[in-house]
Amino acid sequence: MSNENIKNGNPLIMIHSVYQSLTKAEQKVADVILVDSKESMYYSVTDLAEKANVGETTVIRFCRKLGFRGYQEFKLAIAQNIAGIVDRASEELRETDDFNELAQKITLHNKQVIKETLSLIQESQFQKAVDAIVKARRLYFFGVGSSGMTASDAQYRFMRLGFNAECATDAHIIAMNCALVSEQDVVVGITSSGSTKDLVDLVELAKEKGAFIICITNHAKSPITQYADAILLAAARENPLQGGAFSSKIGQLHVLDILTTIISIQQKEQSQLSLEKTAKAVLDRLF
Structure with a gap:
């Protein structure tokens, strides 16, 4: 399977498909992402490296094996393939919210920030x-x-x-x-x-x-x-x-x-x- 085909697919599914071909260090990175893919979207490259107990270069190498130019492009692909992502802390925005509900939720979120x-x-x-x-x-x-x-x-x-x-x-x-x-x-x-x-x-x-x-x-x-x-x-x-x-x-x-x-x-x-x-x-x- 070419890198381009991997890149165009769901990265979580593709991680499973190439898992056995990864080095042991790269498998540690894969394990962290597969355990909690939604949370991993918020990790910096250093965060992910620490959680996987590997070096940052291993994270980059892992992303490139999946066909991505780097970690940021990989994170974007993860985000695009996880359905229903709306991050507003505990106040999720909904399409059915009226103006006042939207304004209140956004205000509460910004106060929390x-x-x-x-x-x-x-x-x-x-x-x-x-x-x-x-x-x-x-x-x-x-x-x-x-x-x-x-x-x-x-x-x-x-x-x-x-x-x-x-x-x-x-x-x-x-x-x-x-x-x-x-x-x-x-x-x-x-x-x-x-x-x-x-x-x-x-x-x-x-x-x-x-x-x-x-x-x-x-x-x-x-x-x-x-x-x-x-x-x-x-x-x-x-x-x-x-x-x-x-x-x-x-x-x-x-x-x-x-x-x-x-x-x-x-x-x-x-x-x-x-x-x-x-x-x-x-x-x-x-x-």
């Missing part, structure tokens, strides 16, 4: 991030796709507080910025999955250049965290069909709101002066 994000907050990680930011020469906020929009929001807020802040969402621009950073700079990588290759590889480059690395992610154990000096966790789980969900952005923005508030309090005079200057700068642009 903020509550869960609060439970993930580690003061020591925030303090390390704050200490690095307040003495940085320049701040760089990087994100790809939906997380790029969060990076743009972050750059805007820190600029209002008087920081020399840059934002990039294009992989080529991120690469050039990372090649030019120094030990005086702070790089903030924003990625829900923690596994966005265009970002992870470039954050590694910035780390090699000596920049202080902060990551904002939903996964404590994901590829980007191995390069981070401070890890700020946001709640909200996405399966591959929900990439860019607003709930993930709410978690990211909540983390940034806490971070900027701490800094504005610690740097009260500078922050207040900068907020006044930037407000006056746009005053004549408003009716």
Whole structure:
């Protein structure tokens, strides 16, 4: 059976069909997925490797044996082949829900995201991030796709507080910025999955250049965290069909709101002066 034929079928069925041809390490990966395929959609590549007690390269090799280019494409196929997936925590959305029911369920879900994000907050990680930011020469906020929009929001807020802040969402621009950073700079990588290759590889480059690395992610154990000096966790789980969900952005923005508030309090005079200057700068642009 060719890899293309495997890829086009139901990946769970195909895992069974090729199981005996897998190495023992790859069979461990298959076992984790087959035991709870729905839950596995939310694992990062590092999560799955740990649960299977194998290396990340084994997970990638397993996915490629099934005909997929990598782990993310495999997860997407899993999501597409599990019927009836609607992840709204305990409040499942139904086609029969009226407007008020939909609005209430979504509101409850988003409140839960903020509550869960609060439970993930580690003061020591925030303090390390704050200490690095307040003495940085320049701040760089990087994100790809939906997380790029969060990076743009972050750059805007820190600029209002008087920081020399840059934002990039294009992989080529991120690469050039990372090649030019120094030990005086702070790089903030924003990625829900923690596994966005265009970002992870470039954050590694910035780390090699000596920049202080902060990551904002939903996964404590994901590829980007191995390069981070401070890890700020946001709640909200996405399966591959929900990439860019607003709930993930709410978690990211909540983390940034806490971070900027701490800094504005610690740097009260500078922050207040900068907020006044930037407000006056746009005053004549408003009716």
